[in-house]
Amino acid sequence: MQRQRRSDTAQEIAVRRLLTASGLRYRVNERLSADLRWRADIVFRRAKVAVFLDGCFWHSCPRHRTAAKANAEWWSTKLAANRERDRRTTRELRRANWTVLRFWEHTDPQRVLRRVLMALATSSQPGK
Numbered sequence: 603m604q605r606q607r608r609s610d611t612a613q614e615i616a617v618r619r620l621l622t623a624s625g626l627r628y629r630v631n632e633r634l635s636a637d638l639r640w641r642a643d644i645v646f647r648r649a650k651v652a653v654f655l656d657g658c659f660w661h662s663c664p665r666h667r668t669a670a671k672a673n674a675e676w677w678s679t680k681l682a683a684n685r686e687r688d689r690r691t692t693r694e695l696r697r698a699n700w701t702v703l704r705f706w707e708h709t710d711p712q713r714v715l716r717r718v719l720m721a722l723a724t725s726s727q728p729g730k
C-alpha cells in the first residue's frame with residue numbers, strides 16, 4: 603500500500619530476470635483481487651502465490667535497520683506501523699488461500715527464485 607511506487611531495487615530487477623529466465627510468467631506490483639486492496643511485488647495469479655520483496659529500511663530488517671536520529675519517535679512509530687501492516691497483509695492473504703512469500707531486500711535473488719519455484723511446485727493450481 604505504498605502511496606508511490608519507489609524505483610525498482612537491484613534485487614527486484616535480478617529476481618524478475620531469474621523468473622523470466624526460468625520461463626515463468628508473472629505480474630509486477632499487482633493488486634491481488636478486487637476485494638483485497640493489497641498489492642504484491644510479484645504475483646502468480648493462477649497459482650495464488652504472492653511475493654513481497656521488503657525493503658530493509660521501510661520494513662525494519664533486523665540486519666540493516668538503522669535508528670533515525672532526527673524525529674526518532676516519529677520514525678519508530680511509522681516503522682512499527684509498517685511492520686504491523688505487513689503482518690496484517692500476510693494474515694489476510696493466507697486467509698484468502700494465497701501462498702505468501704516475504705523476503706528481505708538483502709536476500710540473494712537465487713534463493714528467492716528457489717523458494718518461488720518450490721511454492722509454485724506445491725501449489726494446487728499450477729500454471730501462470
Ligand SMILES: [Zn+2]
Pocket residue numbers: 658663664665666667706707708
Ligand atoms: Zn536487510
